Amino acid sequence: VPESFTRIQNYVKDKLSSQMVELFEACQQQPSDLDRKEACRARLQDDIQQIFPAARLYLTGSSMNGLGCRSSDADVCLVIKGNKRPNPVDVLSQLQRAFRPLAYVERIQLIRAKVPILKFRERGSYLEFDLNINNTVGIRNTFLLRSYAYADVRIRPMVLVVKKWARHNQINDASKGTLSSYTLVLMVLHYLQTLREPVLPSLQRAHPESFNPSMDIDKVPDGPKNIPPYTSRNQSSLGELLLGFLRYYATEFSWDKQVISVRDATTLPKTNSQEWRNKFICVEEPFERTNVARAVHEKLKFDAIKARFAESCRILHVRKDLNSILPFRTII
Numbered sequence: 189v190p191e192s193f194t195r196i197q198n199y200v201k202d203k204l205s206s207q208m209v210e211l212f213e214a215c216q217q218q219p220s221d222l223d224r225k226e227a228c229r230a231r232l233q234d235d236i237q238q239i240f241p242a243a244r245l246y247l248t249g250s251s252m253n254g255l256g257c258r259s260s261d262a263d264v265c266l267v268i269k270g271n272k273r274p275n276p277v278d279v280l281s282q283l284q285r286a287f288r289p290l291a292y293v294e295r296i297q298l299i300r301a302k303v304p305i306l307k308f309r310e311r312g313s314y315l316e317f318d319l320n321i322n323n324t325v326g327i328r329n330t331f332l333l334r335s336y337a338y339a340d341v342r343i344r345p346m347v348l349v350v351k352k353w354a355r356h357n358q359i360n361d362a363s364k365g366t367l368s369s370y371t372l373v374l375m376v377l378h379y380l381q382t383l384r385e386p387v388l389p390s391l392q393r394a395h396p397e398s399f400n401p402s403m404d405i406d407k408v409p410d411g412p413k414n415i416p417p418y419t420s421r422n423q424s425s426l427g428e429l430l431l432g433f434l435r436y437y438a439t440e441f442s443w444d445k446q447v448i449s450v451r452d453a454t455t456l457p458k459t460n461s462q463e464w465r466n467k468f469i470c471v472e473e474p475f476e477r478t479n480v481a482r483a484v485h486e487k488l489k490f491d492a493i494k495a496r497f498a499e500s501c502r503i504l505h506v507r508k509d510l511n512s513i514l515p516f517r518t519i520i
């Protein structure tokens with residue numbers, strides 16, 4: 189790969205792009221943040237192994253996928269192997285009792301969602317944990333996203349700015365009926381895959397062995413180790429890509445007819461199947477092909493999301509200033 193493709197400054201030709209890089213550098217997860225998460229993960233794993241000797245705890249989500257901010261939580265998956273699938277809520281209640289006497293955790297809370305989780309905080313820091321049981325698809329998709337994050341230097345700043353924009357506009361909270369961060373990331377990747385001159389390919393298609401869905405879970409973190417960076421002919425600046433992203437979802441994407449598929453690097457027609465029927469937003473999980481945007485089930489919230497895209501698209505095309513849609517003082 190020629191060096192000219194690998195330097196972010198090659199894609200910073202205007203004020204908007206340089207503002208995006210500035211925001212990215214101020215907000216991105218630091219090595220010290222990851223060290224703190226990893227230290228806490230190791231300590232938790234030791235304590236959990238007192239009850240489940242063969243269990244292993246994996247860091248997942250934005251802590252590991254290259255798309256994290258300094259303020260991102262730590263998503264962790266506890267893998268308990270065995271012939272008999274344990275009931276996640278039973279395991280989490282057991283862990284909740286076991287965690288109470290531990291001096292370094294506080295505010296332990298069991299959430300009985302579709303994927304049940306134990307939420308808690310490391311005492312003395314603001315580090316939040318979301319722990320699930322055997323939701324191993326989260327480990328697989330974390331390393332898929334990580335490969336996308338590093339396939340082109342523009343991906344990480346682009347995704348981080350979109351996440352901050354969505355958070356600022358109050359459309360980044362699945363528990364309140366809007367978009368999860370995971371959904372937003374897939375929406376950005378999809379846009380970059382479907383440009384006339386794509387910035388990204390389908391990595392699952394290009395490297396099927398690295399993302400084999402039945403790969404042993406211990407091997408998943410190293411599965412994509414040897415993927416070379418993708419060399420795109422698309423030379424758009426970061427700012428052009430952000431404008432294009434907003435325009436795509438404000439005016440081009442057909443919410444009622446199309447399903448976003450990052451696995452296939454295209455849109456798929458919205459069929460009448462259980463998964464897509466009566467859903468406002470359809471974004472396919474790259475391994476399980478379920479709808480990751482199913483939290484958006486109220487028309488009012490769906491309309492609010494579309495309105496944010498339309499409004500920000502209009503303003504940014506005129507002003508070409510990141511502050512006009514995402515005031516710096518409100519972030520970081």
Ligand code: ATP
Pocket residue numbers: 248249250251253255256257260261263325326327329330368369370371473479480481
């Ligand atoms: P943030 O920085 O805001 O915490 P995040 O990348 O951690 O963002 P989340 O939406 O919190 O994103 O999701 C955390 C992880 O959980 C994802 O990276 C993914 O591995 C997994 N995940 C979330 N939603 C789903 C889903 N619907 N299906 C499968 N895996 C999911």
Ligand code: MG
Pocket residue numbers: 249250251260261262263
């Ligand atoms: Mg997270």
